[in-house]
């Protein structure tokens with residue numbers, strides 16, 4: 001057993017080729033699209049764009065004035081029309097768009113394209129009635145309920161720009177995002193269900209809105225039914241507004257380059273970046289990748305388990321699958337509630353055929369045991385996907401065997417909030433997969449590896465770079481184009497820098513190694529070390545803090561914080577808890593440090609820079625790297641002893 005496992009981990013050449021049966025029914029069966037896209041990338045992407053509905057055709061496919069790209073210039077379209085109206089017009093209004101399962105067992109809603117279309121029209125009129133105009137920002141802070149899709153598509157219908165804030169973020173995080181975006185309206189719920197408990201969304205909202213001058217109204221959806229406080233004139237109930245709203249809302253003809261949404265993501269400073277996506281290119285990219293990567297047909301039931309608060313939920317719960325007109329599952333709650341087999345019971349109950357989740361979830365399933373999926377009929381599954389962080393080959397193999405019954409191809413998809421859609425991925429009917437590799441770029445996308453000097457590495461390790469613009473790419477950072485240029489385009493001339501390290505094998509396959517900047521990936525969520533450090537030093541007891549990532553079995557990475565206290569403060573267990581809660585309050589529970597070590601000093605260079613690399617060595621129990629540049633070499637030895645004694 002143990003030897004097998006080691007072999008699995010080491011054998012990079014182990015391959016899985018798609019079965020003849022899978023190939024026979026797949027949208028793509030050979031590499032001709034890759035070749036076509038290489039010969040004529042613009043023509044190739046234009047062919048995809050033609051599969052969408054435009055109210056005015058574009059004049060020009062691409063304008064590339066590095067580092068700014070525009071796609072489908074002059075074209076006009078509306079994202080909600082592409083996700084709804086055209087399916088309704090094609091006679092598919094009775095087709096189920098969303099099979100929604102609530103966290104409390106037994107709660108299921110099936111919403112057809114016709115019903116979703118009707119709700120989106122009405123909610124678009126609600127927003128208009130509240131004074132929302134084209135270009136205005138609307139913040140959305142909702143649980144995973146169908147209304148989150150309704151709210152997003154209603155914004156798209158009237159040309160308002162949505163910014164969805166994940167329900168796990170704290171009041172302060174919500175406030176900062178609302179203020180950065182200058183949102184006029186906030187759409188929220190009384191609360192949301194999570195692991196049987198209630199997340200008090202409206203209570204967080206009340207706290208956040210103490211300091212958000214741009215917000216004029218709050219629309220509140222009743223979900224949990226708990227008592228909430230209402231501010232007269234500002235707060236309004238969703239159902240009451242919907243009951244009064246006119247039925248039809250004609251869609252705005254949006255320019256291909258008009259903003260569709262802003263989504264905040266962590267960077268290397270304390271301030272999250274508002275990633276701006278526009279309409280035509282983004283929709284083309286997510287439509288194309290949804291169709292080919294997930295090989296979706298009318299007979300499929302797709303389930304992407306991501307929350308709509310993250311980009312995966314934007315692209316592969318809302319815009320991609322709905323633009324394609326497929327049936328999908330949306331689940332409100334946690335994977336382990338009420339039992340640790342909840343996902344498998346949902347797959348069996350709704351006949352899920354294509355399933356897309358994150359490695360951190362797969363590692364949790366592995367830990368919970370094979371008997372849980374074995375209890376359920378997963379025979380309708382035909383394709384599996386993963387995203388969010390590098391998947392270890394052992395988890396890949398487990399997924400393939402125990403969820404996919406050894407018959408389902410696995411698509412390991414690399415992409416980012418900034419890329420909008422999937423970039424490096426197998427095509428399931430074509431690409432031979434290797435556990436742990438995201439394989440090759442999607443047709444029409446290029447990727448290379450560069451060394452420290454910017455020279456291309458054909459085989460070996462380096463920095464991942466995207467040398468050509470692609471339709472779904474971010475257009476800028478909201479309100480901070482300088483930061484956009486600096487973060488993504490200053491490392492090399494005219495090549496996008498995603499911040500990931502990777503290696504490339506002799507077959508040209510990419511193996512993503514992880515972030516090369518101060519951004520951590522904790523359970524598939526991007527967290528900037530600086531954000532957590534700022535939250536820690538915001539506490540009155542803290543003088544200085546350094547946060548590093550350490551390897552973690554389930555989460556991929558865990559947060560280790562090294563904290564120096566102010567004179568006279570004692571590093572007690574109670575203070576440790578207080579600091580964890582403080583971070584949770586400032587950012588959200590997802591950013592809570594796993595370990596906090598109090599230390600009189602931090603290892604610094606003579607110029608005063610904290611040497612995080614050494615802190616990481618300490619946190620991971622490794623031999624210390626080069627300590628020669630340290631101002632005081634004794635500090636690290638002391639810290640290591642302290643860390644080790646704390647762990648026992």
Ligand code: WTA
Nearest residue numbers: 387388389390412413414415416417512515
């Ligand atoms: C990481 C999520 C390895 C990567 C869609 C990237 C991955 C960051 C993979 C983006 C993958 C995403 N293999 N690493 N298949 N997919 N990543 O913005 O470090 O939340 O830069 O977007 O996740 O995270 P984000």
